[in-house]
Amino acid sequence: MTASNRLWIVYLARLALLAAAAALAVAPSLFAVRDIAVLTEFLSLLTIAIMWNLLAGYADIVSVGQHAFVGVGAYALFGFAVIAGVNPYLSILLSSGVALIVALPVMVIIFRLRTAYLAVGSWVVAETLMLGAGKLSAFGGGSGVSLPVSVVRSFGHRVADRYATIYWLAFALALAALVATWLLMRSRIGLGLTAMRDDEEGAGVVGVNLIGLRVLCFLWTAPFLGLAGAVITLQKLRIAPPASFSITDWTVYVIFIVVIGGIGSFEGPIIGTVVFFLIREYLSEIGVWHFILLGALSIAVVLVEPRGLWGLIRRWLPADVIPVSRPVRMKTSKETAR
Structure with missing residues (x-):
């Protein structure tokens, strides 16, 4: 295959990505309620995967406690909307601020550690927050509590309307996470992260x-994770320590998604999330073999190409589908003389 033909493949892939984004933009009018629920989960998990990829793939912060901020966002939403009586939509935004505030002391603790110690430290912090949430009687204690009907109905009186509203929130969050992180990577900061x-x-x-870039990335991801936790809570209609702070759902699965898709690339989390949901939706009926397949697939991909599926695809493509680096412009002799 010639270089020009491969370049055309990149263009077609970009068109396909835009078409997929357009389809997601009108999804509530195209799909049934169950499909909208699955797409909402897809977008929420994609947001979390984008954030973990920024931390581990670029800033070299291999966190195993990312679910901490998802849980904090979930509990913050309940606290503002139910206990404090704040408008539910405003409560979603406030949950991002709470996640950011919690991230400050957490960062001070775990940034004293490196490599495997940092990973273990982040997990310990997340588990501590989960145990602390279980002691809050106003939030249902260890068994959790459901959102009241008044809060749920503020997002739509009919089930279909509520699912559509929550989907739009998840879509807006995923789009904001993708665009904002893309703009970050296109800046001078992104150049430094790519070098790292x-x-x-x-x-x-x-x-x-x-150190400065690691601090920036850690604080950058926390608000998005808090927002994701709020949206996930609206979909599940309840909070509970094991579910809101689930290490399996919001960290283990996310690590699988990013690693199999392609860590340290912008396309990787998208590819990994698609693969994960295809396996989950069509092979979940085989029970425990579903998880064995996920593990075997991730090991096989890493052995063949450490950069994941996108690394395999990128071998044959002359450019990225989502370009994050600016082309270098060579100075002319006159500009150099100046």
Whole structure:
């Protein structure tokens, strides 16, 4: 296949991505309620995957406690909307602020650690927050509590209307996470993050502020995770420590998604989320073999290509489908003389 033909494949892939985004933009008018529920889960998990990929793939923060901020966002939504009586829509936005506030002391704790110690430390912090949430009697204690009907109906009196509203919230969140992170990666900050991904020691030598970028990325992801937790709570209609702070749903599955899709790439989380949901929807009936297949597939992909499925595809493509790097413009002799 010639280079020009491969370039056409990139263009077609970009058109397909835009077509998929257009279909998602009008999904409530195209799909049934059950399909809308699945798409809402897809968009929520995609948002979380984008955030974990930014941390682990670029900033070298391999966190195993990302579910902490999802749970904080869920409980913050309940606290504002139910206990404080704040408007439910405003409560969603406030949940992002609470997640950001909680991220500050958490960052101080876990940033004293590196590599495997950081991963374990982040998990311990998340489990501590989960145990603390179980002690809050106003939030249902260890068994949790359902959202009251008055809060649920504020998003739609009919089931179909409520599902559509929550879907739009998940769609707006995923779009904001994707676009905002893309703009971040297109900036000078993104250039430093790309350098960290490719060669962390070399990036530090040439002047990249490694600590500053890690702090920025950690604080960048927390509000998005808090918002994702709020949207997920609206869909599930209840909070509970094991579910809201689920390490399996919001960390283990997310790690699988990013690793199999392609860590350290913008396309990876999208590909990984699609693969994960295809396996979950069509092979979940086989029971425990469903999880064995997920593990075997991730191991097989990493052995063949550590950069995941996108790494395999990228071998044959001359450019990224979602470009995050700016082309380097060579200075002319006159500009150099100046």
